[in-house]
Amino acid sequence: MDFRRIEGLPPYVFTIIDGLKLEARRAGRDVIDLGFGNPDLPSPQIAVDKLAEAAQNARNHRYSSSRGIPNLRLAVANLYQRRFGVTLDPDAEVLSTIGAKEGFSHLMWVLLAPGDAAIVPTPSYPIHIWGPYFAGADTRQVPIGDGTDGAGYIDRVMEAWELGWPKPRVVVLSFPHNPTTSTVELADLQRLVDWARDRDVALVHDLAYADMCFDGWTPPSIMQCEGATEVAVELYSMTKSYSMAGWRVAFMVGRRDVIKALSQLKSYLDYGTFQPIQIAATVTLNEATEYPAELSTIYESRRDTLYDGLARIGWDILKPKGTMFAWARIPEPYRDMDSIEFATHLVNACDVAVSPGVGFGPGGEGFVRFALIENEQRIGQAVRGIKRGLTRLTTG
Secondary structure, X not given: OOOOOOOOOOOOOHHHHHHHHHHHHHOOOOOEEOOOOOOOOOOOHHHHHHHHHHHOOHHHHOOOOOOOOHHHHHHHHHHHHHHHOOOOOOOOOEEEEOOHHHHHHHHHHHHOOOOOEEEEEEOOOXXXXXXXXXXXXXXEEEEOOOOOOHHHHHHHHHHHHHHOOOOOOEEEEOOOOOOOOOOOOHHHHHHHHHHHHHHOOEEXXXXXXXXXXXXXXXXXXXXXXXXXXXXXXXXXXXXXXXXXXXXXXXXXXXXXXXXXXXXXXXXXXXXXXXXXHHHHHHHHHHHOOOHHHHHHHHHHHHHHHHHHHHHHOOOOOOOOOEOOEEEEEOOHHHOOOOHHHHHHHHHHHHOEEOEXXXXXXXXXXXEEEEEOOOOHHHHHHHHHHHHHHOHHHHOO
């Protein structure tokens, strides 16, 4: 039997490194996993307590609403007012999704059809590339750069739209960016919003790392731009901001007709997240307002440990201003290897697992991504392993 949509998928290259890591661990080696961006820090205790309490109420075991319960949507609107100074209508401009991946994937279904096109960054979080393909559309991959040029991506998007045919209906962006950690400022987002309003282009901004920011810098929301609600929607997730990855709680906010269309589709597909989770998420958003900043401080310390440690052994990498990652060009003495070969070498010779850059699209070749999902002591141990195993660095 031929399987639709699956046969076109390339091999998931991250499984190669996962397999090597598991094999090494079975052999008794202590491999430090800095590959998969799976948060290791606990969810807020208030979320856990409220979940347990709400789950005891049998009324919460019934079907919920795919849009999200009203109090949860109100809590999101209040968050945007508090965090960004943005006013949202919780009934028309906020929608709950079962994680950002689900929201993004199904959004592509309502925005795109066979024959349509979307502009996405490369390298990119894989679903940003493949979501439009699953909807039957074409993907125009625009280079985002090496992590230092978010504004340049916006310039390249505008150029690619003018040159391509058919004209793309959707532009995907995500700042701070996974995997490159690229950032953008509000003025550049405003340029993109103004441009999209003139061309009837839908902007989709995945703000997964809204609260994971360092050195006093604060990521902007595209909703802060004048006219944003005419052209843009934005995904905000509790996965990273509140270390609630397994809970699958995220939200889409912004342009009313897009929110309505996705809500209509989702009414056929799901009944929303388990209601006790929605109740716990509501209380968390309202009462654990300082938790994201506390997490950000921890990740900033981990970033500094990795960045400073690699610099000491002769591997200079970009110092990220946000996200829970570090994007590292393969050091000069090892550029005879591609990213899968180099990541394999890090497991075999250094007992460190990272993500090969090519797993994020062709624009990621020549890089690897570190996830800051271990404490400072373990990251320090990883640096010592890299020093031991990358002999071309240590011997000059």
